Amino acid sequence: xxxxxxxxxxxxxxxxxxxxxxxxxxxxxxxxxxxxxxxxxxxxxxxxxxxxxxxxxxxxxxxxxxxxxxxxxxxxxxx
Numbered sequence: 044x045x046x047x048x049x050x051x052x053x054x055x056x057x058x059x060x061x062x063x064x065x066x067x068x069x070x071x072x073x074x075x076x077x078x079x080x081x082x083x084x085x086x087x088x089x090x091x092x093x094x095x096x097x098x099x100x101x102x103x104x105x106x107x108x109x110x111x112x113x114x115x116x117x118x119x120x121x122x
Contacts, residue, residue, distance in 0.1 A: 047107035067113030
């Protein structure tokens with residue numbers, strides 16, 4: 044499998060809505076970061092579905108290397 048494109052070296056802060064599903068871009072090619080726009084076609088990557096349990100600010104991974112995908116775990120600090 045190819046390596047994902049680093050969308051940004053740091054997380055994307057997003058205010059999420061309780062109960063809403065979000066589809067995080069795993070390939071890094073989306074123009075709607077951190078969310079999927081279908082750009083992963085033919086890359087071997089698929090978006091990661093994540094559902095908000097409550098309304099809050101969430102930090103989605105921007106470097107695409109988090110061990111807690113789709114959320115940031117600080118992996119960008121090791122790049």
